[in-house]
Amino acid sequence: MSNPDRGDVLTSQADLSADSFDEVVDEALGAMPGTSPSTGELELEDRASLRRVAGLSTELSDITEVEYRQLRLERVVLVGVWTEGTAAQSEASLEELARLAETAGSTVLEGVVQRRNRPDPATYVGSGKVRELFDIVASTGADTVICDGELSPGQLRQLEEKLKVKVIDRTALILDIFAQHARSKEGKAQVELAQLQYLIPRLRGWGAALSRQAGGRAGSNGGVGLRGPGETKLETDRRRISKRVAKLRREIAAMDTIRETKRGRRVANAVPSVAIVGYTNAGKSSLLNAVTDAGVLVEDALFATLDPTTRRAVTPDGRAYTLTDTVGFVRHLPHQLVDAFRSTLDEAADADLLLHVVDGSDPAPEEQVQAVREVLAEIGSKRAEALPPELIVINKSDASDEVSLARLRHLLPEAHVVSAHTRQGVPELVATLSERLPRPDTVVDVLVPYARGELVARAHADGEVLSEEHTADGTRLCARVHADLAGALEPYRMSAEAVGDPVV
Known part of the structure; x- marks a missing residue:
């Protein structure tokens, strides 16, 4: 017997047009009909699907060493030592540690700060605070304690013996986030190298x-x-x-050679480059999308971008340049990361202009500026060449109040105030970029035959055309060009005696 219900289903499927079928597929995949998800949206969905799960017991007395090494952060208690600065700065540092823990997939239960002249050499915090931490861990059911600083191997061992739960420091937490977010082969190798360098002195x-x-x-x-x-x-x-570690260093060196080859090709073609630097979650990727429509991953999380992304852009006067999104910086960035990401950070040091993005909605943006400049100074100290000039951009103006923006304008008078989300101020920023980028330094006045039209096209693409006129003998061109193109145009230079006769 035939199944009428099944026949109706087949008939209805046959009646579906191609357009409606695509809409059904889009809805099944979670996309809006008529739109296709960008690369950044797909990566964001993939990252959200791999969030850490709760339910794994982490008490050291209940698990084996192998299980301990594979533990995932779950319910955490934060602890910091206030040694310098104001109370507000100490609280801001602990709040940033909480955001780092949440980015790693943890649930923050409580935070504790102790005022000391320096951290305790044995247990980071004093013995009384250790007993208080033990009571907090027992009452809240926490399975991890995160310290707002870098612990020595002895401090790590002593705290775990006394608290009976896993203890990690700020450096290990940042390395964990990097391990989650690294996507490319180079990024994964750099993160693994940093993790192993951190682990060697802490092996037990x-x-x-x-x-x-x-x-x-x-x-x-x-x-x-x-x-x-x-x-x-x-x-x-x-x-x-x-x-x-030795093998990873060789692999990264080989990848660095490939990166240098690509960078050398851009230099040979005289393409100006702009590197976007700034504090983590300042909106660097959003600004890249606003300027170039790159469609890269944008997420309200710390260290969402680890792999540098380079996109081509064009100035209002038609000159091409590259815009590179780099990894964000943070206060007390681990030295292992600076060493491992040396080739990636060199991308910023070799640029013609640094676009320093500052989060205008942050309570203390001037501290972010100082932290970024400290890392850049550390990179520049190991280089023979000076760092490129800096253009500061205050982002997230739509999320900041007028009083804060006025204070930032006073502190950073040459900065541009933009909103990458609403694109407010972005056209003015692009115009300033066009003015700050290096221009070709050779002025030519030539008459190019129509048979050599490719030279005119190169002048438009790589140079700055000042005037252009089409004559019976060819194209009269006055332009600023680079040295290699000036050499190719030399046979057609205009002579003072006869206009239109190329010099041979």
Whole structure:
């Protein structure tokens, strides 16, 4: 027997047009009909689908060492030491640590700050605060404690023994976020290198109890005193990590060669470059999208962008240039990251202009500016060449109040105030970019035959055309061009005696 319901379904499917079928597919994929998700939107959905899940117990007395190394952050308590600055700055630092923890997928339960002249050398905070932390962890059910600073291996071990939960520091938290957000092969290699450099001095083991082989001539006639415990598990781990670090350095160096080749090609073509730098979550990727319609990932989270993105843009007068989105900076950026991301950060140091983006809605934007400039100074100190000039852009003007913007205009009088979200002020910023970019330095006055029209096209694409006139003998062109194009146009230079006769 035939199934009438099934026949009706087949008939209705056959009646679907191609357009309506596409709309059904778009709705099934979660997209609006008639629109296609950009690369950034797809990456954002992919990142959201991999959020960390709760439910894994992390008490050190209940789990094995292997499980401990694979723990995921869940319910955390923050602890900081206020050694300098004001109380507001200390609270802002702890709030930033909370945002970092939330970006890593944690739920922040409570935060504690202790006023001290310097961190305790044994447990980071004092013994009384350690007992208070133990009570907070027990009452809230937290499984991780995050310290707002970099802990020494001894401090890490002492805190975990006393608190009975996992303890990590600010550096490990930032490295964890980088590991989650790295997408490209180069970015993953750089993050792994930074993680291994951080891990080497913090490896823990049980000494000779985990010996993997006998030392000396064990089992033979080596004699008393020549049969040692051999290589311990801790020593084996260190040796394997050191070999892996050396391999990663070679891989990153090879990738750096590829990056240098691409950069050299742009330099040879005399294409000006602009690098977008700034504090993390200041809106650098949003500004790149506003200027170039790049469609890169935009997320209200710290360190959403790790892999640099370069896009081509054109000034209002027709000159092409590149705009590169770089990784964001943060206060106390781990040195391991600066070393591992050296090739990526060099992208900013080799640019013709730095577009320094500042979050205008942040309570203390001047501290963000100082933190970014400190990292740039660290990069510049290891280079023979000076850093490129800087153009400051105050972003998120739509989310900031007039009093804060007035204060920023006073502190940074040459800055541009824009909103990448509403595109307010973006055209004025692009006009300023056009003025600040380097211009060709050779002025030519030539008469180019119509048979060499490609030279005229190059002058329009790579140079700045001052005047153009079509004559019977060819195109009369007065333009600013680079040295290589000036050499190609030299045979057609206008002579003072006869106009229209090229110089041979």
